[in-house]
Amino acid sequence: MKILFVGDVVGSVGIKAIETYLPEIKKKVKPQLTIVNGENAAGGKGTKEPDYQKITRAGADVVTGGNHTWDKREILDFIDDPKKNILRPYNFPGKNVPGRGFIEINVNSKKVYVINMMGTAMMRALDNPFLAADDLLKTLDDDAIKFVDFHAETTSEKIAFANYMVGRVSAVVGTHTHVQTNDAQVINKQTALLTDVGMTGSYDGILGDKKEPIINNFLTQRPNRFDVDEDGRMQINFCVVEVNDKTNNARSIKNYVITPNNQTFLN
Known part of the structure; x- marks a missing residue:
């Protein structure tokens, strides 16, 4: 199975990039599942329903979240809608947290779990994501593909989490820092x-x-107000993970960028 994952969509330029590039990327990659992190879609902080609709209409099957999940109160109007495949980090503390931290999808008769977790190093004081993942995995079908969007600040926590999950999930891909790394493995x-x-x-x-x-x-x-750049040229960062449907182990992962100065992928 091929899984396409697109990094944090930021503001209207990010939405435009998704609408422009995602259909073309999908034509070339031919993924069976497309996941997009949309927690910065609404002016850089949060996700409104029109943003979710634009991202899914462009080709996303699941939209994941992060530390800005609750920044737009409007998300409470639709995050519990079972017809909408939008996630928030699983390890938010407390009971009766709105929304879902994971979703089960059947792709060509193969069960896939998309899981959204958030790190705690230099982030909000959420429940320990390592222990939360331990508890969650006990409740999930072992014979399934499991893809984790691990939304975290530090590279060490992301790498540690992936190594802790070896053999238990198919992929751990980090989001949040907005800079693509060169360590796909x-x-x-x-x-x-x-x-x-x-x-x-x-x-x-x-x-x-x-x-x-x-x-x-x-x-x-001195403090300055940071505003989303809504006038810049577009870029899109993404990766493609290939998973063995029989073993649920990853075969490969490749990362890509499309920028005004790098259109290689589209050629």
């Missing part, structure tokens, strides 16, 4: 890892935001 011929898949949004900003306020922040060490 399959650990022990079992679990695919990419520390961060990167972002989808403005190529001309800094992590999707306008450059000037961020540069000024570093120059002055």
